[in-house]
Amino acid sequence: NAGVTQTPKFRVLKTGQSMTLLCAQDMNHEYMYWYRQDPGMGLRLIHYSVGEGTTAKGEVPDGYNVSRLKKQNFLLGLESAAPSQTSVYFCASSPDRSNQPQHFGDGTRLSIL
């Protein structure tokens, strides 16, 4: 009963490097989300997807790209990492836009030097 799995859990990058964070869910959820969590800021929505093949921008999308080629996977990419992108990243999924709660992964701590 894995739920939402994020890989990797930790990563250190140098400025300008690129990387992809992977999120996988096994609950057949339609909706998936990427958030970043910074001290004193709560969670802020980066991008989201309402189904396979769809993506949309959230509150803070700049510097990130996403893809949802398969229903169970939602990838977050950083093309050219910047120190301002140092954060903890959370993936979440939900069955729909309803009172059903989001299920979260355990987060990825990303440091950009």
Added chain:
Amino acid sequence: AQTVTQSQPEMSVQEAETVTLSCTYDTSESDYYLFWYKQPPSRQMILVIRQEAYKQQNATENRFSVNFQKAAKSFSLKISDSQLGDAAMYFCAYRSANRDDKIIFGKGTRLHILP
């Protein structure tokens, strides 16, 4: 634009006592959902309780209950008989019932349980 405000960055409560965490929100929508999530030091986000805006009855889950005041746009969380395991960061969240991108989290309240 919707906003969620948690005015208490930190709170402390004695074990076995009751504590209330406040949350206010601003919206022009009439149909929405409200959630409280708990984030312990393990970093995992866990649903505590949820409330549908169209329901007048306050939600309750064991020791956790809410005081939902729709007109005042207030959604406070009451934790009764506080336990050491309740120590965590608590986030209030708003979700629009009509827009996919309107999911707003408050900045959180860190709750300390004193033995």
